[in-house]
Amino acid sequence: xxxxxxxxxxxxxxxxxxxxxxxxxxxxxxxxxxxxxxxxxxxxxxxxxxxxxxxxxxxxxxxxxxxxxxxxxxxxxxxxxxxxxxxxxxxxxxxxxxxxxxxxxxxxxxxxxxxxxxxxxxxxx
Numbered sequence: 411x412x413x414x415x416x417x418x419x420x421x422x423x424x425x426x427x428x429x430x431x432x433x434x435x436x437x438x439x440x441x442x443x444x445x446x447x448x449x450x451x452x453x454x455x456x457x458x459x460x461x462x463x464x465x466x467x468x469x470x471x472x473x474x475x476x477x478x479x480x481x482x483x484x485x486x487x488x489x490x491x492x493x494x495x496x497x498x499x500x501x502x503x504x505x506x507x508x509x510x511x512x513x514x515x516x517x518x519x520x521x522x523x524x525x526x527x528x529x530x531x532x533x534x535x
Contacts, residue, residue, distance in 0.1 A: 423468040
């Protein structure tokens with residue numbers, strides 16, 4: 411049985427506009443009810459101060475505040491799935507040690523997003 415995401419609020423933190431819009435589109439195709447965007451970690455923290463997100467998809471490489479710094483500043487307020495082009499084990503381990511719930515290597519797919527979102531929601535609840 412498929413999980414329904416229509417009552418979920420998800421934040422997409424990505425500095426590349428095209429990648430961010432693709433992520434948003436894929437999440438909406440999965441039926442996510444609320445999808446909010448941020449261009450970097452600092453903007454994402456401001457969004458997190460106004461909305462309680464069920465899950466956050468966050469790029470690793472961003473300026474001025476990157477994904478790992480955002481993850482540490484967020485301090486466990488929501489499950490975070492890191493998004494990146496890196497598949498090196500040191501980057502993956504850094505993200506997981508910093509508290510990431512999961513990790514997805516770009517390019518993103520609806521299958522990968524669904525799988526990680528389901529895991530994030532089960533970890534939260």
